[in-house]
Amino acid sequence: MKIRKAVVTAAGWGTRFLPATKAQPKEMLPLVDKPMIQYVIEEAVASGIKHIIIVTAIGKRAIEDHFDRSFELEHIVEKKGDGELLRKLQNISELADICYIRQKEQLGLGHAILVTKELIGDEPFAVFLPDDIIQARVPAMKQMIEVYNRYQNSVIAVEPVAKKDTKAYGIIKPKQVEDRVYQVMSLVEKPEPKDAPSNLAIVGRYLLTPEIFGMLEKTAPGKGGEIQLTDGLRLLLEKQPIYAYQFEGIRYDTGMPLGFLKASVEFALNRPDIGAKFRDYLRQLKLND
Ligand code: G1P
Numbered sequence: 001m002k003i004r005k006a007v008v009t010a011a012g013w014g015t016r017f018l019p020a021t022k023a024q025p026k027e028m029l030p031l032v033d034k035p036m037i038q039y040v041i042e043e044a045v046a047s048g049i050k051h052i053i054i055v056t057a058i059g060k061r062a063i064e065d066h067f068d069r070s071f072e073l074e075h076i077v078e079k080k081g082d083g084e085l086l087r088k089l090q091n092i093s094e095l096a097d098i099c100y101i102r103q104k105e106q107l108g109l110g111h112a113i114l115v116t117k118e119l120i121g122d123e124p125f126a127v128f129l130p131d132d133i134i135q136a137r138v139p140a141m142k143q144m145i146e147v148y149n150r151y152q153n154s155v156i157a158v159e160p161v162a163k164k165d166t167k168a169y170g171i172i173k174p175k176q177v178e179d180r181v182y183q184v185m186s187l188v189e190k191p192e193p194k195d196a197p198s199n200l201a202i203v204g205r206y207l208l209t210p211e212i213f214g215m216l217e218k219t220a221p222g223k224g225g226e227i228q229l230t231d232g233l234r235l236l237l238e239k240q241p242i243y244a245y246q247f248e249g250i251r252y253d254t255g256m257p258l259g260f261l262k263a264s265v266e267f268a269l270n271r272p273d274i275g276a277k278f279r280d281y282l283r284q285l286k287l288n289d
Pocket of ligand 1: 109129131132168169170171189190201202203204228229230255
């Protein structure tokens with residue numbers, strides 16, 4: 001079945017980014033000049049997905065405004081004669097068909113997915129966590145859809161991490177089935193390094209079969225008292241196989257300041273308009289060190 005819909009979760013408090021996120025959504029923080037959530041929506045669209053459900057919460061109105069049209073702003077930009085900027089602004093609102101649903105209580109990632117049950121219906125769907133920004137020649141989700149098409153079961157993105165970092169991720173127990181593809185034998189949310197079944201960490205891209213909803217309904221609160229998607233996937237594993245795919249590309253953990261800064265610097269260096277000047281600036285900084 002074709003992957004037509006994606007869920008983008010944007011309901012968290014953004015506590016790792018306070019005070020910046022006290023009065024604005026974390027997902028709207030920009031990498032250079034584009035909000036993080038726009039990068040993931042663009043990845044979804046570039047992967048052939050046009051219907052997007054964004055799970056929001058209180059204080060996230062700016063996300064809806066961002067993907068809406070702003071006739072006033074367009075008018076001002078048009079009057080200035082900046083056609084390129086005008087097209088850029090209009091393109092944002094034409095990117096995809098987006099609908100919003102609120103997670104009324106922040107009960108965890110698994111619960112955020114569960115609130116989209118009626119909107120998704122009985123079909124496989126993609127999940128994007130905007131904290132993970134992936135730069136890749138072929139969009140990471142597009143790579144995953146190819147794997148899904150071969151196996152017709154849920155596929156989760158993974159990448160190797162340092163053993164000491166396992167407690168920041170869901171970790172899988174893998175059985176390799178082909179280059180970069182693993183069958184998931186088991187998975188656990190944020191284990192201590194000594195308990196981790198491998199160093200393959202779940203990254204915020206999933207392709208899920210609709211059976212996950214029934215499992216999430218049965219999932220009890222886990223790590224941090226939250227309903228964890230990883231725990232729901234473990235229940236799903238009792239019913240059907242799950243695969244993991246080590247995508248090709250670079251992942252930035254933009255959910256915390258250091259990863260966000262790394263992504264900002266690298267994205268800026270790659271920008272044709274400011275990259276060269278920024279590189280000169282960084283070089284000169286180093287000289288003064
Ligand atoms: C979530 C998931 C975790 C996954 C991670 C990827 O955790 O619960 O399994 O490894 O996203 O970014 P969070 O980072 O929201 O705590």
